Amino acid sequence: MFTGLIKEKGKISHLSKNSQGVRLTCQVSAGFLEQIAIGDSIAVDGACLTCVAKRGREFVVDIMPETFKRTNLRYQHIGNTVNIEPALSAAGRFEGHFVTGHIDAQSQLLDKKKLGNAEILTFSCPQGHEGEIIAQGSVAVNGVSLTVVSCDEERFTVSLIPHSRDKTNLGQLKEGDWVNIETDILGKYIKAQTGIERRRHV
Known part of the structure; x- marks a missing residue:
């Protein structure tokens, strides 16, 4: 669950496609990934994805074919800017509105x-x-x-x-x-x- 309040603008640093799907690497500001663990949900341009790896200032997500087809992620290129929001913490302050990360x-x-x-x-x-x-x-x-x-x-x-x-x-x-x-x-x-x-x- 998310709120729609963007916490970070990330930059796509790597994008690889194969028959199984897409792997996207995004660069963020220093310190941002301290709140993100591998396996956590993270919204990229509103699409709920899972952080599968992180290193330095970069995190990696896998995008399955259905998500790639249904979202604007299929139009993205290296260097493009995307909106980033970590999943809402149950103990966190709620603002914005209920956002699931499931693109319609x-x-x-x-x-x-x-x-x-x-x-x-x-x-x-x-x-x-x-x-x-x-x-x-x-x-x-x-x-x-x-x-x-x-x-x-x-x-x-x-x-x-x-x-x-x-x-x-x-x-x-x-x-x-x-x-x-x-x-x-x-x-x-x-x-x-x-x-x-x-x-x-x-």
Whole structure:
């Protein structure tokens, strides 16, 4: 479980692919890995992965084919910046919103503009997830917990404060870039339960 509050911007230092999957190595700041043990869950651009090795300032994760296919990790290259968040500690302070690290879909950045000190980002609304993204609700974009400003069936908009822009990779996005989307888990359960109730009364 995660919160969507990014603790680190990492840089991809190695990426190897074979028929079994992908192994990704990420470099982080000095001291960051002191809180990460081999076997721990760690979110990379919002995708929950497992740390399988670490050395110096680098950690290694394995990405299975299904995760690679369902996330924007398939577009990553050496030198790219990714958002990093360790798993939430039961004794830790909870902020943001409940983020599982299970990516629902990918969305494309359609528009980016400034409004005062904020940056307004508009993304395509992922098909099949209608009703899971609502105005003033929560959504995780590349693992970042954000509030939805507005939405319709085709697009949704979020607003970045300077801190979120500078401390995550969202500020580096260009129109056409793909991002990982995780919709609000509470909304998904309500949507699923509502569907069950409707089928019972048909």
